[in-house]
Amino acid sequence: MRRGFLGVDVGSISTKAAVLSEDGEVLASSYLWTEGNPVGAVRRLLEEIEPQCAACDVEVVSVGTTGSARELIGAMLSAQTVKNEITAHAMGTLSKNPEVQTILEIGGQDSKIIIVRDGVPVDYAMNTLCAAGTGAFLAAQARRLNIPVEEFGERALRSTKPTRIAGRCTVFAESDLVHKAQVGHPVDDIIAGLCTAIVENYLNNVGKGKEIRSPVVFQGGVSKNGGVVKAFSEALGCDIGVDENGHLMGAIGTALLAQRSGREAPFDFSVGSDEFETRGVDCGGCANMCELVLATRDGRLIDAWGNRCERGLVRAAALVESA
Amino acid sequence: MSAPRRITFPHMGDYWVPLKRIAQLxxxxxxxxxxxxxxxIDIGARYSPEFVCVPFKYTLGSFIESLEAGANVVCQVCGGCRFSYYAEVQEAILHDLGYEFEFLSFQGGGNILEVMLEFQRKAAPHTPVPKIAKAFFDAFRMAEAIDEVQGRIRRDLAFEVETGSLRRVETEFLRQLDATTTPRQVTELRQETMRRLDEVAVDRPERPLRVAVVGELYVVMEPYSNSRIENELARNGVEVHRPLDLTTLIRHSVGHRKHIREMIRGADPYVTRHIGAxxxxxxxxxxxxIRDGYDGVVHLKPFGCMPEVNAMAAMQRISREHTFPILFVSCDAQSAEAGLRTRVEAFADMLRIREAGVIDA
Known part of the structure; x- marks a missing residue:
């Protein structure tokens, strides 16, 4: 039986998992849509991962979670390591590309940049307030054009004359896009224009003031879009590396962190079928009205969050008790 | 016969204790x-212009809550940016909402002594100036005590052995501070509290990560408005220092021009003239x-704050040229705490990784 380390990255749009061997080889992986239900997504994920692990005779000995649902899923899986996605991504990418100096990442609702020097992350930035330069923006425009977002890259690469689309804001971009379509710009050119707009938005917001040095690695779901890769390459004047496992880097990173933590406990895939439930309640302890989330397994409180002070935890315990 | 006068002021941090002392005059x-x-903030945002900076919304909300609690005299100060217009606009909004009150705004030209004389003229015309000066000085002593106590807690919070032990001392201190009546009592309480803080068990590593918090005054000094970022930094094992507090603000307001000249010299060559607030x-x-060997800086600003947006351009250049980590945080009425937690945790990780040279769990 080989020892494996499971990393789970639960993002707003997609949920990813990777199982690594002790020398960092990806033994099993899965990628599926979160669909607004992270717990359900992780259940499906475990169903896909379990037979892959069985096939190569791997026992998962440590679990790490990352992504915006890391606390929730960390509680569900009793994870040994719960880490933010910036550290996890830096970790995963550096394990595959030790020479990297700049990591560009565009996910479903987040985008970030990590500056690396001599193998150590020295600066990072993340989008604030606005999802214009992210996958959600592309997905919204794809729906409007009635073209699957997966085909965007291919169609963008066919364009020789990208249309200029205002990328500052999703609403502006959409009205600009409609206008350009109505006056007769070809669809492929409009899609290429959207890819350029997303890159301009990214470099003007997330990348503002950062020194982007080559080698550059681009990852996150949007890195699968060849049109955006090309637009980055033109804007930065250098090659853009895209790893075939680029979408798994957060999961790989958190698996590595779980391995390094040294904390181990045999992982049981049956947690997926446990009665794991969450519900939201208003604390009501003061005027802050913190929205608590209570996580219970088989009726017992295993974690609670959303509280701004200790009173919330006391209330959470009382609420579960009384239920 | 008119109703008895009931005076109020905006809430910020724990400074209501000294401000209460002044208002009593x-x-x-x-x-x-x-x-x-x-x-x-919900109520403040509801009645504020959408794009105004967030301290306006907090202070307006604070006024409404006090008016609802029976206040009928509202005090507001003014400052060196859009803050100069807060008083007039807030007064108009509160009148439109139908509240009956007297609004006292103190321009002060950025100088505490002028604010004091203005306060005497507008709010306490029958109180002799020396008495006013003494109360202002007593209040200043209280602010100093708060800043010394909280400065220490900020530094130690990440390393307390028993969670909550420092905050317990702080709560007791603030309760007793409100009950003091003489400057001597304030001094004694301050010394006693510092002694008690010395006794709290703290497990500080040999070389802890040290971060300085800078930025716009309201979002730096009102913990709710920055989602208690100091606690969040502490939770990630970071020692926090805050060069900006009410004590320094008041000190610098006396001889403000000289202070600004010193700051411009200190910002050279990245800023060559005063960029506001x-x-x-x-x-x-x-x-x-950077000079003092800190590991990083956290910069807090209200979304759309012009002076701090100006500062950011220079700070980004500093960060690049000195490879010095700065976390920029924009505070607004709709702040997402989960996003902030992610950013702070990643920032602390990054500082630790830089220090160690390797990524570790």
């Missing part, structure tokens, strides 16, 4: 503004943090 009952909560300070304090 008016002879009116003091309505201490309720602590900032979700309700304060605390903008120049943010740049100078970032450079000072």
């Amino acid at each position: 008016s002879g009116a009952d003091v309505v201490v503004p309720p602590r900032i909560t979700r309700h304060t 605390e903008g120049t300070e943010s740049v100078a304090r970032t450079l000072a943090a």
Whole structure:
């Protein structure tokens, strides 16, 4: 039986998992849509991962979670390591590309940049307030054009004359896009224009003031879009590396962190079928009205969050008790 | 016969204790503004222009809560940016909402002594100036005590052995501070509290990560408005220093021009003229943090704050040229705490990784 380390990255749009061997080889992986239900997504994920692990005779000995649902899923899986996605991504990418100096990442609702020097992350930035330069923006425009977002890259690469689309804001971009379509710009050119707009938005917001040095690695779901890769390459004047496992880097990173933590406990895939439930309640302890989330397994409180002070935890315990 | 006068002021941090002392000089009952909560900002945002900076929304919400609690005299000060217009606009909004009150705004030209004389003229005309001066000085002593106590807690919070032990001392201190009546009592309480803080078990690593928090004054000093970022930093094992507090603000307001000249010198060559409010300070304090061997800076600003946006351009250049980590945080009425937690945790990780040279769990 080989020892494996499971990393789970639960993002707003997609949920990813990777199982690594002790020398960092990806033994099993899965990628599926979160669909607004992270717990359900992780259940499906475990169903896909379990037979892959069985096939190569791997026992998962440590679990790490990352992504915006890391606390929730960390509680569900009793994870040994719960880490933010910036550290996890830096970790995963550096394990595959030790020479990297700049990591560009565009996910479903987040985008970030990590500056690396001599193998150590020295600066990072993340989008604030606005999802214009992210996958959600592309997905919204794809729906409007009635073209699957997966085909965007291919169609963008066919364009020789990208249309200029205002990328500052999703609403502006959409009205600009409609206008350009109505006056007769070809669809492929409009899609290429959207890819350029997303890159301009990214470099003007997330990348503002950062020194982007080559080698550059681009990852996150949007890195699968060849049109955006090309637009980055033109804007930065250098090659853009895209790893075939680029979408798994957060999961790989958190698996590595779980391995390094040294904390181990045999992982049981049956947690997926446990009665794991969450519900939201208003604390009501003061005027802050913190929205608590209570996580219970088989009726017992295993974690609670959303509280701004200790009173919330006391209330959470009382609420579960009384239920 | 008119109703008895009941005076109030905006809530910010724990400074209601000294501000209450000053407000009492008016002879009116003091309505201490309720602590900032979700309700304060919800109600403040509802009646504010959408794109105004967030301290406007907090202070407006704070006024509404105090007016609802029976206040009828509202005090507001003014400052060196859009803050100069807060008073007039807030007064108009509150009148439109149908409240009946007297609005006292103190321009002061950025100088505490002028604010004091203005306060005497407008709020306490029957109180002799020496008595006013003494109360202001007593209040200043209280602010100093708060800043010394909280400065220490900020530094130690990450390393307390028993969670909550420092905050317990702080709560007791604030309760007793409100009950003091003489400057001597304030001094004794301060010394006693510092002794008690010395006794709290703290497990500080040999070389802890040290971060300086800089930025716009309200979002730096009102913990609710920055989602308690100092606690969040502490939770990630970071020692926090804050060069900006009420004590320094008041000290610098006396001889303000000289202070600005010093700050411009301190920000050289990244800023060559004053860029408004605390903008120049943010740049100078970032450079000072680098000189003093800090591991990073956290910059807090209200979304759309012009002086701090000015400062950011210079700070980004500093960060690049000195490879010095700066976390920029924009505070607004709809702040997403989960996003902030992610950013702070990643920032602390990054500082630790830089220090160690390797990524570790």
